[in-house]
Amino acid sequence: MILHTSARKFVLAVHLTTSVAWLGAVAAYVPLDLTVATSSDPTTVRGAWTAMGLIATSILVPLALASLITGILISVGTRWGLIRHWWVVVSLVLTVLAVTVLMVERGVITASAAIATAAATMPEQLLALPPTLPHSIGGLAILLVVQWLNVYKPQGLTPYGWRRQEEERARLQARSWARIVATAETDET
Amino acid sequence: MAGDTPERDIPRRPPTPRWVKAIAIVALLIFILVLVVGLLGGMSHGPGMHGG
DSSP: OOOOHHHHHHHHHHHHHHHHHHHHHHHHHHHHHHHHHHOOOHHHHHHHHHHHHHIIIIIIHHHHHHHHHHHHHHHHTSTTOSSSBHHHHHHHHHHHHHHHHHHHHHHHHHHHHHHHHOTTOOHHHHHHSOOOHHHHHHHHHHHHHHHHHHHHOOOOBOHHHHHHHHHHHHHHHHHHHHHHHHHHHHHHO | OTTOOOGGGSOOOOOOOHHHHHHHHHHHHHHHHHHHHHHHHOSOOSGGGGTO
């Protein structure tokens, strides 16, 4: 199912926009997470958790899902394919991992943000809320690796990709031979 | 025999690229590290961790 040029460009535009925006949103989330981890001011920590909750639910989750879905569409809809090239496979695996961790962490973030914004929460409880640093920094690292793969597209066919390439090569060769034979027969007559 | 393709002409699948193996090894090491840290420190995380 090869996408038409205009459809391919549209899906690619959406994919690039959502992927880069996802990376930017995580980059904005990390300093807030660091603030939660290092600050001893309850007001600052409360503000950071409020922002983290909003970023996670309103920005990170929609962008992550859109990036994953459009990435699959653009792979399936072009000659790159979803499992022919190693850079696509590794990008897909890392993106699925990042989205899965995000969906699990979203619950933790919203719960912590709700506690932080509750009027009854004491400052000691607020400062005791654990940050999500391993996940946010890990997520940022994964997205940077995926971006590197998508820009540089390092060479390497998967076993399936190599088989498909050989099949297409054999098909093209057979067609060329058939054309040569047909031309030779036409010349003889 | 006539018609047999010499072994040198049979196309061979290229090996898995080194960068794929490197990423897989790094991912495995991180997974093991997370597993060890989780087992040593307890797997729970979130607001309930500190009894807050």
